[in-house]
Amino acid sequence: MEIRDRVFVVTGGASGLGEATVKAFAARGGKAVILDLAEERGRMVADDLGDSAIFCRTDVTDEASVSAALDAAIEAFGAVHVAVNCAGVATPAKVIGKEGPIELSVFEKVVRINLVGTLNVTRLAALKMLENAPAEDGEKGVVINTASAAAYEGQIGQAAYAASKAGVVGMTLPVAREFAEYGIRVVTIAPGLFDTPMMAGLPEKARESLNKMVPFPKRMGKPEEFAALAVHIVENAMINGAVLRLDGAIRMAAR
Numbered sequence: 001m002e003i004r005d006r007v008f009v010v011t012g013g014a015s016g017l018g019e020a021t022v023k024a025f026a027a028r029g030g031k032a033v034i035l036d037l038a039e040e041r042g043r044m045v046a047d048d049l050g051d052s053a054i055f056c057r058t059d060v061t062d063e064a065s066v067s068a069a070l071d072a073a074i075e076a077f078g079a080v081h082v083a084v085n086c087a088g089v090a091t092p093a094k095v096i097g098k099e100g101p102i103e104l105s106v107f108e109k110v111v112r113i114n115l116v117g118t119l120n121v122t123r124l125a126a127l128k129m130l131e132n133a134p135a136e137d138g139e140k141g142v143v144i145n146t147a148s149a150a151a152y153e154g155q156i157g158q159a160a161y162a163a164s165k166a167g168v169v170g171m172t173l174p175v176a177r178e179f180a181e182y183g184i185r186v187v188t189i190a191p192g193l194f195d196t197p198m199m200a201g202l203p204e205k206a207r208e209s210l211n212k213m214v215p216f217p218k219r220m221g222k223p224e225e226f227a228a229l230a231v232h233i234v235e236n237a238m239i240n241g242a243v244l245r246l247d248g249a250i251r252m253a254a255r
Helices: 016-027 039-052 063-077 104-129 159-182 204-213 223-235
Strands: 007-011 031-036 053-057 082-085 141-146 184-191 243-246
Touching: 007 016, 007 063, 007 104, 016 031, 016 039, 016 082, 016 223, 031 039, 031 063, 039 053, 053 063, 063 104, 082 104, 104 141, 104 159, 104 184, 141 159, 141 223, 159 184, 184 223, 223 243
Parallel strands: 007 031, 007 082, 031 053, 082 141, 141 184, 184 243
Antiparallel strands: none
16 A cells, blocks of 8 residues: 555554654655544644644544544545554553452453554444545555564563453454455554653663663664554555564563
8 A cells, every 4th residue: 555645543643653653654645643642742743744644632442532533534634544553551560469469450451452442443443444445456454553572472560461462463363354355454563672652761771681682683672663664564465464573583581
C-alpha cells in the first residue's frame, strides 16, 4: 500500500513508538489520526503536523470511544486505511509478592488495555476498512499490532504484561487468515528494549546495564526504528500474518 494520501489511525500516538510512527507516516504524505488519553501531548503532536493530523482522546478499551475516533477520522480525511496499535501499559507485579498475591484487578487492567484494547481497535478499524475501494492485489487495509520480546521471554514480575503481549502474538495469524478474504493484512511487531517514555525515568546506570544486554547494536532501540518497520510493513504487501521481532537479538533473562 502506498502511504501518500492514506489515513493512518495510531493508538498511543501521543508519545514513544506511536508518536514516531505518526510522524513517519505524515512525513511521507499520509494523514494521521492520533488516539490517546494524553490530551495535551496529543494535541501538541497534531498541531505540529498541521493539516496532516488530528487528535482524538480515546480509551482503547471502550467501544464507543474508539468508534467515535474512527468516525472522526473518516469525517476529517474520508477513510481509514491503516490501524497501528501502540497503546499499552507495563505495570510490574509478582504473582506472589511481599504483600501477598497479585490483585486480580492489576492483572486484568494490563490484559484489558494491551490485549482487549488491541482487539477492540482492530475489529472496529477493520470494519471501516471494508468500505475502502480495493487497491493493487485487492488490498483494502493494514493492521499493525505491537507485542513485545516479553511475549516470549517474560521476566519475573511481568506475568500480566507477558500474558497480554503473548495474546497479541497468538491472535496475529488467526485474524490475518480471517481478514485475508477482505483484503486486510494483519502484522505484529515485537520490540525488545526501546528508548521510550517508559524507560526515560531509569537511572543512567540502569540504562547502561540494559544497553549491554542487547547483542547488537548494544543500545536500546529508537522509536524511529520501530516506525521505519511500520512503514515497510505498509508498503510491502507480502508481509502478512507474521510477528516480526525488532530487538537486536536480545533474549531476556529471568530478571
